[in-house]
Amino acid sequence: MHGGRAERLRHELAAREPAATAAGADVRMVRAPGRVNLIGEHTDYNLGFVMPAAITLETWIAAVALAEPVVRLTSLENTETREFALPDPGPRQGEWIDYPAGVAWALGQLGVPLRGVAGVIDSTIPLGSGLSSSAALELAAAWTLSAASPPPLAPMELARAAQRGENVYVGVNCGLMDQFASVFGRAGEALLLDCRSLEHRSVALPAGHVLVALDTRSPHRLEASQYNARRAQCEAAVAALAACQPGVHSLRDVDEPGLDRLAQLVDEETLRRCTHVVRENERVLATLAALESGDLEQLGRLFAESHASLRDLYEVSSPELDALVAIAVSVPGVVGARMTGAGFGGCTVN
Ligand code: GLA
Numbered sequence: 001m002h003g004g005r006a007e008r009l010r011h012e013l014a015a016r017e018p019a020a021t022a023a024g025a026d027v028r029m030v031r032a033p034g035r036v037n038l039i040g041e042h043t044d045y046n047l048g049f050v051m052p053a054a055i056t057l058e059t060w061i062a063a064v065a066l067a068e069p070v071v072r073l074t075s076l077e078n079t080e081t082r083e084f085a086l087p088d089p090g091p092r093q094g095e096w097i098d099y100p101a102g103v104a105w106a107l108g109q110l111g112v113p114l115r116g117v118a119g120v121i122d123s124t125i126p127l128g129s130g131l132s133s134s135a136a137l138e139l140a141a142a143w144t145l146s147a148a149s150p151p152p153l154a155p156m157e158l159a160r161a162a163q164r165g166e167n168v169y170v171g172v173n174c175g176l177m178d179q180f181a182s183v184f185g186r187a188g189e190a191l192l193l194d195c196r197s198l199e200h201r202s203v204a205l206p207a208g209h210v211l212v213a214l215d216t217r218s219p220h221r222l223e224a225s226q227y228n229a230r231r232a233q234c235e236a237a238v239a240a241l242a243a244c245q246p247g248v249h250s251l252r253d254v255d256e257p258g259l260d261r262l263a264q265l266v267d268e269e270t271l272r273r274c275t276h277v278v279r280e281n282e283r284v285l286a287t288l289a290a291l292e293s294g295d296l297e298q299l300g301r302l303f304a305e306s307h308a309s310l311r312d313l314y315e316v317s318s319p320e321l322d323a324l325v326a327i328a329v330s331v332p333g334v335v336g337a338r339m340t341g342a343g344f345g346g347c348t349v350n
Helices: 002-016 098-109 133-145 155-170 177-184 223-244 256-265 268-293 296-312 319-329
Strands: 028-037 052-065 070-075 080-085 117-123 189-194 200-204 213-215 347-349
Touching: 002 028, 002 052, 002 117, 028 133, 028 177, 028 347, 052 133, 052 177, 070 098, 080 098, 098 133, 098 155, 117 133, 133 155, 133 177, 155 177, 177 189, 200 268, 223 256, 223 268, 256 268, 268 296, 296 319, 319 347
Parallel strands: 070 117
Antiparallel strands: 028 052, 052 117, 052 189, 070 080, 189 200, 213 347
8 A cells, every 4th residue: 555655646746746757856755644542631731641552544745855945735635735935934824734834933943954845745644533634744744844854853852843833833732642653653552651751662552452543523623722721721720739839830740639729729610620631640550550461341441431531521522422432332342432632523542
């Protein structure tokens, strides 16, 4: 399949960019995967734990260098061509091109030499499915736009640059999980990331089982604004607690007694959000233990608790996600099911 896709990209690029057919033309072809998150939802920007796994759905870019400082990209999904200038991509356009432009902006801030390119983008990650089509596009763009291949940044710095582009340029206050998973993901394993120390390790998946992502195909509703609102609630709670407990810098520093203290300081809704985050972090570590000891029943319970918490406390599930989870757990052989990613629509992980 890779051979076929590479051929198709080469062909589509040549049809649009005569430079790509010149003798000796240097076509750079890159790809970056999407991800599912096993557990640890809305914990990354609270400096907690996440456990994502890269998936076989991925985003490709084939590009040739241009003499002028311009990035011109065509999405084969909708055949739209969009462009921006280097080194300053200008204001965001409110479209998919903002993700590559945000990466260009962030890499530029770090002093990474960039090149003008003309390229085509192809992706098997359904847009808006919660499988990190944005992060995959960002990382593919980073590998495409860097003058040097690979970019002169450590992998974690590259992931953080892509995240910064999305935070500052695109305006989505996401955490590091998706970009991290796209950079570090490897076939057949999940990854545990401590979003505070940035320490990470691989986690073996149970033999004889497969990870299945199921797409509700329901649109994300108000995702970016709701997402940013959740994050703001968590940060407000941390600020309230830090005022009387100076050692608290994030919800990672909060335990059950800390939640009791928070109950005196914040409104009931904010307390529910924080309760989700604090206990979800514990569930990630419990999931690691369950995977390592092969306790799949416990894994199923933790998935169920995580989903209920995202539905009732963090309030980011949807009727479609709840229905898919209910159906999946009624199927013999399914170990566990829960919503994955930001929520408000998108996929379940099973
Ligand atoms: C989105 C964000 C991630 C993470 C998840 C929720 O995928 O991009 O940083 O916050 O939502 O866990």
